[in-house]
Amino acid sequence: MLEQKLKSPKFFKSISIVKFLPLILLIIALFNSYFIVIEGHVGVVKRFGEAKGQENPGLHFKIPFIETVEMIEVRTRKNAEKMASSTKEQMPVTVEVSVNWTVNKEAALDLFKRYGGLTQFEQRILDPRFRSATKDTIPQFEAEQLIQDRASAIQGIERRLAEEMEGFPVVVDNIQIENIILPQKYINSIEIKQTEKNLAAAEEHKLERQRLEALRAVNTADARAKGILKIAEAEAQSILLKGKAEAQAIDAKAKALKNNPLIVKLTEAQAWDGKLPSTMMGEGVMPIMDIRDKSESN
Template identity: 85%
Template sequence: MAITDKFSSKQIFKFLPIVAIIIAGINAYYTVNEGHVGVIKRFGEAKDQQPPGLHFKIPFIETVEMIEVRTRKNAEKMASSTKEQMPVTIEVSVNWTVEKEAALDLFKRYGGLSQFEQRILDPRFRSATKDTIPQFEAEQLIQDRASAIQGIERRLTEEMAGFPVIVDNIQIENIILPAKYISSIEIKQTEKNLAAAEEHKLERQRFKAMQAVNTADAEAQSILKVAEADAQAILLKGRAEAQAIEAKAKALKNNPLIVKLTEAQAWDGKLPATMLGSGTMPIMDLRNSQEKGN
């Protein structure tokens, strides 16, 4: 039995180098995924950084720490107040990215991304937000988020100057105001809508009244133009008749025979019943009497 145990121990020690070589071979290479940088640590000390791909290291001596260099998002929900001292709860978020070339420096100074977020980024983000929100009134904050976002971004950029990261795309995700204020806003908006509706109604009435005035004015202008046209026609007709009479008078004056011609044209073919001579006694027409006697 002792011989068997001794043989087993010898066999184990015989294969130990082989196992060690296999383990060392497995630990001699590593891969860095896209969007990350590999920080090489030798006995815990950061020595170098490697880009994505397959790499080799000293087994059991060097280890690799992965640093993400893709865009990350941090979100914060914090209490603040508006310019009129109204309590408000703000939900904000920020995107930030580690500069690839500075990943090793960030690891050396802060120990990794989580440490950097907790100790550097988050406190400054909260400070920039709480310093900016009180500059706006509640209504302005609701209606003009862009200005508040620009203020937070400007302040945070100043706070993060000198750090190996890029911050951008700050968003105000939600604004939670007291229920009483929300109710007053709704009432105010309702009153604005009613006022706008009344103004629209008055505008339509003014438009209709203007239409009626324009229609009446157009009709009056039309009647006036017709009257002017009739008056002008009468005037022209009178002038034509006067000119005709004047021309006829001139013609009669210059040629007495025209009078005879006019009389002849107007004669109906019958002789006059009575004629006056040059004396005082009238000359009687006896033709009718004679005809009766016959």
């Protein structure tokens, strides 16, 4: 029986495994004696489950089979929540909000010791406080104000969450209201209100346009009337100046004739056509005599 076992292939195979077992264990130990921490993380080294220290990105060594490493992300993480709330006028509303948060790199070991990791911290600390800050802030705003002025609501959530997270080894920032879901009836009323507002604005624009057109017509008529008045004034002024010039000319001519009788003679001579008068009036009761030549009369 023993001889058969010694001759069996399984026996020799088991001897081979035992022979190379130390080498196999050494190789496994070598592969478990180092670890690599990638960028954006820190490595928390645990010895028999107890956190002993943290390591920055790079190659590091540990005690095989005794020490293990837990990776803690120190890059910015994003948490999103969809929650029901109400507005200031007690209108039900569903909001989708998100927050960015970052673990303080130097405090990663403390966070791990106190909360056991990022997932536990999110579930136990961050998410409940984030929901509380949001639900405490949203009811301070009316629905219309919440839609038109999200920035104020965001600032309120940030302020409340900062108070809630004070003392924790994380930084929270960049809160966003991703979406606001209101009842359909309210949305319909907003659409009707906006339509009426648009119609009123269009009617006001139309009235303003008519007013401007009327004002333009008045200005045009006024300008035309002023133009006609200017032309009439110019013509009257021209006639006045022309009459004044003619009167001055007549007056000057009369003065010249009065001061120089020879001008009268000269004027008469210039006006004479070279013919003697055909009739003469005598003094007293002398009859009118025809002194024209017979031949001329014929």
